[in-house]
Amino acid sequence: MSLLRHIGLYLSAIYDGWVALVSGVAGVVLLVLLVFWGDDYLFLRDNKKTFVWTAFICLMVAGFSAWRKERQKWERLGGLATLSMRPKDLVSVFNQRTTTQGEQLAKSYRGKWIKISGAISDVSVESTLDSVIAPHRAAMVNFKRDIYTEPQILMWFSRKWVGSLSVLRKDDNVTVLGQIQRVERNSIWLIKCELVKVHIPTEKE
Numbered sequence: 001m002s003l004l005r006h007i008g009l010y011l012s013a014i015y016d017g018w019v020a021l022v023s024g025v026a027g028v029v030l031l032v033l034l035v036f037w038g039d040d041y042l043f044l045r046d047n048k049k050t051f052v053w054t055a056f057i058c059l060m061v062a063g064f065s066a067w068r069k070e071r072q073k074w075e076r077l078g079g080l081a082t083l084s085m086r087p088k089d090l091v092s093v094f095n096q097r098t099t100t101q102g103e104q105l106a107k108s109y110r111g112k113w114i115k116i117s118g119a120i121s122d123v124s125v126e127s128t129l130d131s132v133i134a135p136h137r138a139a140m141v142n143f144k145r146d147i148y149t150e151p152q153i154l155m156w157f158s159r160k161w162v163g164s165l166s167v168l169r170k171d172d173n174v175t176v177l178g179q180i181q182r183v184e185r186n187s188i189w190l191i192k193c194e195l196v197k198v199h200i201p202t203e204k205e
Helices: 003-038 044-045 050-075 087-094 098-108 128-133 159-166
Strands: 113-125 139-143 152-157 175-182 187-199
Touching: 003 098, 087 098, 087 175, 087 187, 098 175, 113 152, 113 159, 113 187, 139 159, 152 159, 152 175
Parallel strands: 152 187
Antiparallel strands: 113 139, 113 175, 139 152, 175 187
């Protein structure tokens, strides 16, 4: 299973980098061939429409990949407005209410982003198959908590974070940026999570 996971990480890295580069270069090359030599060679002339569409698709893939990378960078740098609420404030909508009433109120938090800090309780890596079906669910992290006063925080990370998460130990303090998937009476589920800060205690601490 470890080999399959490494293959998945390798393919993900290729997609994030080389696919965009190759698509962009291929699109430009095809356009240059069509503009300067499109009428000189029978093969290009007879398949001009196909090459035009291929070049267009290549450039669209490259453009989307570049936009996606910048968007992710912008989000990591705080471009997204995050909720300035504590986890226990989020689940407080269930106080003195039925589960149905609380869920209706909690819907307003869905899709919002939040930064949460805490001490690592556990890190688990999902199977390669699961991470393919749900790309942002390759690894799950949860924080230590007081079960009587604090909700459980369940954070899902994509494949690219598996390496960074694998070296974390219990009690390491981290700050996580995540998108709220759902809020329940005693738990909060975050997806598309990213590590913002890691503080690993020294021996003196």
